[in-house]
Amino acid sequence: MRQICTALAASLLFVSCSLSNEQEVSSEDELTLIFTGDVLLDRGVRPYAEREGVKALFAGVDSVFRKADAVVINLECPLTEVVSPVNKHFVFRGEPQWAKGLREAGITHAAMANNHTYDQGRQGLLATYNHLKAAGIEPLGFGYSKDERIQPVIIRKGAAEVALFNSVLLPLENWYDLDDRPGICQSSASTLADAIRSYHASHPSSIIIAVLHWGIEFQSVPSLQQHIDAQILLQAGADAIVGHHPHVVQTQKNVNGKPVFYSLGNFVFDQSLPVANHAIMAQITIWGDSIIAKSIPVKILQHKPKL
Numbered sequence: 171m172r173q174i175c176t177a178l179a180a181s182l183l184f185v186s187c188s189l190s191n192e193q194e195v196s197s198e199d200e201l202t203l204i205f206t207g208d209v210l211l212d213r214g215v216r217p218y219a220e221r222e223g224v225k226a227l228f229a230g231v232d233s234v235f236r237k238a239d240a241v242v243i244n245l246e247c248p249l250t251e252v253v254s255p256v257n258k259h260f261v262f263r264g265e266p267q268w269a270k271g272l273r274e275a276g277i278t279h280a281a282m283a284n285n286h287t288y289d290q291g292r293q294g295l296l297a298t299y300n301h302l303k304a305a306g307i308e309p310l311g312f313g314y315s316k317d318e319r320i321q322p323v324i325i326r327k328g329a330a331e332v333a334l335f336n337s338v339l340l341p342l343e344n345w346y347d348l349d350d351r352p353g354i355c356q357s358s359a360s361t362l363a364d365a366i367r368s369y370h371a372s373h374p375s376s377i378i379i380a381v382l383h384w385g386i387e388f389q390s391v392p393s394l395q396q397h398i399d400a401q402i403l404l405q406a407g408a409d410a411i412v413g414h415h416p417h418v419v420q421t422q423k424n425v426n427g428k429p430v431f432y433s434l435g436n437f438v439f440d441q442s443l444p445v446a447n448h449a450i451m452a453q454i455t456i457w458g459d460s461i462i463a464k465s466i467p468v469k470i471l472q473h474k475p476k477l
Contacts, residue, residue, distance in 0.1 A: 199328035199457065199458060200330065200457045201325065201327040201328075201455070202239050203240045203242060203456075204234060204235060204238040204240070204242065204452070205412045205452040206241070206242070206243045206434060206449075206451050206475075207434035207435045207436050207450075208284075208417065208437055209243045209244060209245055209247075209280075210247055210436075210439050210440065211265075211438070212247050212263055213440050215227070215440050218474070219268060223271055224271025224272055225274045225275045227275070227473075227474050230475055230476030231476070232276070234466060235276035239325070240279055242278070242279040242281065243272070243437065244284055244437075245280040245281065245287060245302075246262065246439075247263060247286050248290045248297070249265065249297070250293075251265075252290050253290060254290050254293060256289055258343035261289045263290050269302050269307060279310060280307050280309055281381050281383070281414075282302075282311045282336070283312075283319070283337050283354040283356070283381075283383055284338050285338060288353075295352055295354070296352040310336035311336030311354050311355040312352070312354055314350070314352055314353075315349055316347070316355075316357075320355050320361070320362065321365075322335045322365075323336075324376075331376045332456055335365065335378065335408075337356065337380075338356055338383040338384075339383065339399060340415065359398075363402045363405070363406035364406070366380065366403060366406040378410075379454065380411045381413075382411060382412070382413045382414075383413070384399065384415055385413060386416060387416050388417055389416055390421075390445070391421065396413070400425060404426055404430075408428070409428055410431075410454055410461060410463065411428075411430045413433050413434070414434050414435075416433040417436050418435050418436075419434065419435040420432035422450075429452075429454065429461065431450070434451065434452060435448065435450060435468075436470055437470070437475050438470075438473060438474060438475060440473045446470075447469065448467070448469060448470070449467075449468040449470060450465045450467055451465075451468055
């Protein structure tokens with residue numbers, strides 16, 4: 171079992187560590203991941219994507235992306251030619267070729283377990299998965315069965331290994347979680363905790379990060395349910411939690427020696443509310459059994475993130 175120690179630093183959210191004196195870790199084993207909030211490629215963002223290209227949307231954060239081993243966004247729209255809108259309040263669709271622009275910008279992983287990747291139905295969701303894979307981006311939270319959807323995506327570098335679990339903890343409009351059809355992970359915190367507990371038992375040296383779509387929109391303080399769910403997942407073996415959906419930045423906390431980013435806010439988005447245009451990126455660096463978590467402030471100008 172990991173023993174966690176914490177220390178505060180001016181530029182860091184916190185550091186947690188459990189390196190023994192006998193353990194040798196080289197710089198080649200250092201794995202740095204960047205997590206962002208919602209990336210929307212439709213509505214007000216669409217003209218910019220069409221005129222400037224998707225890669226250009228991320229020019230203001232390129233210096234951070236280039237230094238990371240993996241960049242994980244929350245993809246807030248399907249990327250598909252399928253036009254089959256689900257009957258819901260807000261429905262989005264990006265172009266399939268834009269997946270390539272995301273990859274050219276340095277994005278390596280895309281969380282699909284949210285309340286918008288299914289906006290063009292099951293076929294649009296499947297097409298999105300295929301377009302991401304073809305562009306070299308690894309999707310999170312997608313599967314052809316409930317068992318597949320809850321499986322983590324693994325990232326390795328040297329001796330460092332990270333398992334990313336992705337689930338949407340919100341009720342979804344007009345969407346049915348069918349076990350034998352393409353879908354996204356809608357596992358509850360307790361079900362996700364069971365999967366994390368099982369994975370941790372069989373992979374004790376792997377760092378586990380839960381990527382969650384949860385919370386209440388435009389609320390800067392995490393809900394009681396978020397606090398409860400975070401405790402359930404951390405106790406099950408998660409080493410960090412990264413969240414999005416509220417469209418605003420929520421509290422970042424050290425919970426029992428583990429980093430919890432309740433909401434990163436938006437990232438590429440078209441909302442005019444001032445509080446929705448302040449965001450953060452979560453930088454999590456793995457070095458052996460140690461975790462260094464850092465919050466990087468971002469300002470969203472003309473729908474595009476800038477440091």
